[in-house]
Amino acid sequence: MxxxxxxxxxxxxxxxxxxGAKNEALQILCAVLLTPEKVIINNIPDIIDINKLITLLGNLGVKIQKNGPGSYTFQADEVNVGYLETEAFKKEGGSLRGSIMIVGPLLARFGKGYIPKPGGDKIGRRRLDTHFEGFINLGAKFRYNKEDHFYGVEAPEGLTGAAMLLDEASVTGTANIVMSAVLAKGTTTIYNAACEPYLQQLCKMMNAMGAKVSGIGSNLLTIEGVESLGGCTHRILxxxxxxxxxxxxxxxxxxxxxxxxxxxxxxxxxxxxxxxxxxxxxxxxxxxxxxxxxxxxxxxxxxxxxxxxxxxxxxxxxxxxxxxxxxxxxxxxxxxxxxxxxxxxxxxxxxxxxxxxxxxxxxxxxxxxxxxxxxxxxxxxxxxxxxxxxxxxxxxxxxxxxxxxxxxxxxxxxxxxxxxxxxxxxxxxxxxxxxx
Incomplete structure (x- = not known):
């Protein structure tokens, strides 16, 4: 060491x-999974946690091109969802706290998302209930393997919009639920939503991709589901x-x-x-x-x-x-x-x-x-x-x-x-x- x-x-x-903001980048990078089109992201910080997530996206089949310092182009047009059930993924995903945020976009676009218990800082319990309760409200089925701490959500028929009141204003929980709701059928409302600038940035980026998210910056978000999202260019704060x-x-x-x-x-x-x-x-x-x-x-x-x-x-x-x-x-x-x-x-x-x-x-x-x-x-x-x-x-x-x-x-x-x-x-x- x-x-x-x-x-x-x-x-x-x-x-x-x-x-560039680490906490924004962890959300923004996961959002590239929502579209098969190219997404250009600028001002990405060159730090271990972000580089781990970029590697994870590459192992999922996302095409990654480095344009210059802090600038990348991502294209998720050939995602290998099967990688989520491999031992390599269990080890890789478990080493990074931010890996939890791939679940929402994968669930929205491919009907399933899996994640091992995420790692990260040892600063006390960091509950994931808000994330999964949100997915369940949208119609996903939840399962948890206690032996290897492996979480899964599945919605083969797709997600349906719902009204929900979050039990806590979790930033990552709100981000995950919003990313899953943008492709759901119907309208989703999220009350007690987090409203941090990084979450606002995520919503603005998805709107640039064709999503319909309103109430940005408040604790009440309304998401009208759309059939698909396109590419965009985004700069991290x-x-x-x-x-x-x-x-x-x-x-x-x-x-x-x-x-x-x-x-x-x-x-x-x-x-x-x-x-x-x-x-x-x-x-x-x-x-x-x-x-x-x-x-x-x-x-x-x-x-x-x-x-x-x-x-x-x-x-x-x-x-x-x-x-x-x-x-x-x-x-x-x-x-x-x-x-x-x-x-x-x-x-x-x-x-x-x-x-x-x-x-x-x-x-x-x-x-x-x-x-x-x-x-x-x-x-x-x-x-x-x-x-x-x-x-x-x-x-x-x-x-x-x-x-x-x-x-x-x-x-x-x-x-x-x-x-x-x-x-x-x-x-x-x-x-x-x-x-x-």
């Missing part, structure tokens, strides 16, 4: 451009999680950084949450400029003077993927912050590594942590640590870049799953980081 060697305490300076990561990096290293082409209108509460931590952000066109916080940053308490609480919530609430970053940034703020991670019960367990570095953190329970800021009066200390998941991994990397001394981060494949050539891009703005 690879490791990062990081010399911390070095101020950074320059411009950094966010990669910049990754809001990476943008938040660079904001946190600039604050922790007290660096002057400009984040280019961030698509401000799709950032939601992200800028405001970092401003609550006392971080200065300037909107310059479609860029974010962060000055060097040489005097630190002070937390803004609530109106009544109580401790600032930052919690995750479905869009337009604050994304759970950035709570790990916020927690690390809070270790050097002036003031105290309560971090409340509602969605995943294991995502805060990486704080023991920050405590080893000298951070003052009280882990109240699996979902809540109180961070007592150092105000840069006591620097974090370098250490050796291992990356448990993508978001904790980047958080530990940010901590190491701000720490005194040389840190080692192991299991960096977890970071590579979500961040494209991160060591090269950080070195370009002055970071002393080596991949060994």
């Amino acid at each position: 690879g490791v990062f060697k990081i010399e911390g305490g070095v101020p950074l300076k320059g411009e950094i451009t966010p990669q 910049p990754d809001m999680i990476e943008i938040g990561s660079w904001i946190g990096l600039a604050a922790m290293t007290r660096s002057e950084i400009t984040i280019k082409d961030v698509s401000w209108e799709n950032l939601g509460l992200i800028p405001n949450v970092f401003r609550k931590l006392g971080i200065t952000l300037e909107k310059r066109g479609d860029d974010i400029y962060i000055p060097a916080h040489t005097d630190g940053y002070e937390v803004k308490t609530d109106i009544d003077g109580s401790i600032l609480t930052i919690a995750d919530a479905p869009w337009p609430g604050f994304t759970p993927d950035l709570l790990s970053i916020v927690l690390v940034v809070a270790t050097q703020c002036k003031g105290d912050v309560l971090i409340h991670q509602k969605m995943f019960e294991s995502r805060l367990f990486f704080v023991d590594k920050l405590i080893d570095m000298g951070a003052k953190i009280i882990l109240c329970d699996p979902h809540r942590a109180v961070v007592i800021g150092h105000d840069f009066k006591s620097r974090l200390k370098a250490t050796t640590m291992s990356s448990p998941d993508i978001r904790a991994g980047i958080s530990l990397l940010i901590a190491a870049l701000s720490a005194k001394g040389t840190s080692t981060i192991q299991n960096i494949e977890q970071i590579d799953r979500g961040y494209e050539r991160i060591d090269e891009r950080l070195r370009a703005i002055g970071a002393k980081i080596v991949r060994a």
